[in-house]
Amino acid sequence: MTQPSAAATLAPLTNVGATLAAMQNAMDRVNGLPGLVCLYGRSGYGKSSAAAYTANKTRAYYVELKSLWSTKHILINILRDMGILPANTVAEMLDQACEQLALSGRPLIIDQADYLVDKGRAQILMDLYEGSKAPILFIGEERLSGSMKSRNNTVHRRVLHWIEAQPASLGDCRALARLYCPELEVGEDLLEHINRVVDGCTGRVAVNLNLLAERAKVHGWARADLATWKGQSAADQRLYTGEPGRKA
Template identity: 40%
Template sequence: MADRPKNVNTGQSLIVLSNVLAFVELAMLVKDRSPGLPNFGVFSGFSGYGKTYAAAYVRNLMRGIYVEVGSSWTSKTLATNILYELGIVNPRGSVADMVEQVVRLLGDEPDRPLIIDEADKMVTKGYVEIVREIADKSQVPVLLIGEEALPQLLVRIERVHNRVLKFVQAQPCEEDDTRALAQMILGDTPIEDALIVAIREKTQGRARRIVTNLANARDWAATNQPAGGLTLANYGALIATGDAPAMRNGKL
C-alpha cells in the first residue's frame, strides 16, 4: 500500500485516502484472482477509520452491491436487502428461495463485488454461512467489512475463514491523509502543519473525528478571520477528541 493518498483513475475527482486505496487494492485483488483461489476479502479496523467511506468509494468504482448489516437483522433480512440492492423491489419467499435468487442475479455480472459492512454482526449472530453459500455458488468477489475483532471472529468459523483470500486492516490517518482532508474541507483557508499534526494526534488518526475538527476549524476561521490562516497558536477552539465528559456529582 502507498504511504500517501493517491488518485485512482475512476473518472472522479475525489480524494483517495490511504484506507480507501487499501480497500480498492483488496477489491481488485479478489476480483482479479486466479481460478480456484478464494473469493473473500476482509477489511477490518477500529470505528472512525473511514472503512464505510472506503466501501462507498469501491461501490461506485466497481458498481458493487452494498449492504450494511443492522443489529436487529436475521438471515432473511440480509437476503432481502441484498435482493433489494440487486433491483428486486419486493423480495418474497423463504430464505433458501431468496438465496438462490441472489446467486442467479449475482452470477449475471460476476465482476460486481458483494460488499457487506458491519459484517461482525452477522458473524456473532450465526448467519454468516448464508454469505458463504452465496459466495460459493456465485463466485463473485465478496468483501466483508467490520470492527477490529472481525478476523478473530472468522477464525472460529473454519468454512468461512479458509475462504478468505486476504485480510487487510484499516490504519489511522497519516499526516498526508489529514492534510488532504484539510484541503478538501477548508478550501482556500491556509492551515499550519503544526495544527494538522495536533488534530491528527489528538483524534488518534480517526478520520471521522478529524473531519469533525476540520469542519469546526473552518467555521471558526469564517467567524474570526485569523490573519495568515489557521495556526496552532491562534486557533481559539478546542480540538474534539471524542472523550466522554466525567460524571458530575450532582451537588449544587
C-alpha cells in the same frame, strides 16, 4: 439498499485506496483463488467511507446489516439493492442473489459483518460466495478477524485479503483539509496536533477540520498553523474528541 454517503469518500485516504485495490484484485483474481475480502479495524478509521468509495468505483451491491436482522432480512435487503423482488422462501432468495451476482459480474459489499459472526450466521457469506464466485467484501470491527477464525474457519480460509484499517496519516489529514477547508491553508503542525488529539480517528479529524474552517471564517484567517490555533482562548482552542462534555 442505499449506499452510505460520506464526504471522506471523495478524499484519497489510505484505507480507501487499500480497500479498492484489494477488491479490484479479487475481481481480477486467477481462477481457483478465493474471492472474499475483509476490512476490519477500530471504529472511526473510515471503513464505511472506504466501502462507499469502493462500491461506487466497482458498482458493487451494498448492504449494511442491522443487529436484529435474520438471514431472511439480510437476503431481502441484498435483493432490494439488486432491484429484484424477493421470492417466498429463504432458499429461493439465496438462489436469486447468487444468480444475480454471477450474471452481473458485480461484487457484493456487506457492512457491519460482525453481526453475522455474533449471531452465528457467517455461513451466509460462504453460501453467497460458493453460489456465485463473486468477490465479496465484508467489513467489521477490529475483533472480526479473530472471531471469524474461531467461529467459522471455513469462511476464514476463503479470504483472499485481510485489510486492517489504519489510523489517519498526515497525508490523510492533508486530503481531508483540502476537502473540509478548501479556502484555508492549514499548517502541518496543526494537522499533526489535531490527528494526535483524536488518536488517528478519521471522522473526528474531519469534524475538527470543519470546526477550523468555521473558526477561520470568523477570524478572517487565510492560513492557520498551530501557533494560530494556540493563540486563541483556552476554551476556543479545544478540539472535539467524542467525549461528552469534554474537549482537548
